[in-house]
Amino acid sequence: MAQKSTSLNILQVGDSANITGLDENPLSLQLLEMGFIPGEQLTVTGFAPFGDPIRLRLQGFELCIRKEDAALVKVELI
Template sequence: MIIVLIYRWDVTLAELGRNESCRIINAALDDSELQSRLYALGLYPGIEVEVLRFAPVGDPIQVRTGLALLSIRKQEAALIEVEKIT
């Protein structure tokens, strides 16, 4: 018997801390309307993003992608799968 373990080290954008950088893997795969909006904002697979700060209650999250600064609801950020960049 062969057992294969698959480890996923990916996290969501909502799980990152301040000043952490990541690369987007998937964005809102189950919600095509939200996915279209995120793509229009420039948040699509392959793009590098840096978490800048959080609002006082932790929502929304401000991120930088290229020269753009965006604020994203934590609920939406939880649907963006990323890989950390060290």
Template sequence: MTEKTLDLLDVGQNARVIQVKGKGPSRRRLLEMGMVPGVGLSVIKRAPMGDPVDFKLKGYNLSLRKQEAQMVVVEVLGGIQ
């Protein structure tokens, strides 16, 4: 099992959320958007400068800034598609 933060995943990789770090409004916002432990996601695309990154989870697309993605620890599930 390989653990990383979301900002380190490559386009096409699949992962499962293990933990959302941080405190306060930023953490709460991520949890409300569906970044809860156990949820599966995949990296769809990355902006040309690397920020933001688009993820697919729970049937919808979610864009996160690099700073937000660094708060989410995931288990890498699959290789690049």
């Protein structure tokens, strides 16, 4: 399967992806500290009732992130 580069906010429920990097942004530090480290794998597990935020599994725990913040996370679909 061909690998596809995109950002986290584009993924669909059930999609798994590897984090490839974070945008140059002052907010990126907090994302890094929450575990959004390049090389880690994540899986989108759901969306909130109105389509946003995203629910995802990262490093064995469940996180919730707004789509606009998820846009900072660059990923490669697995």
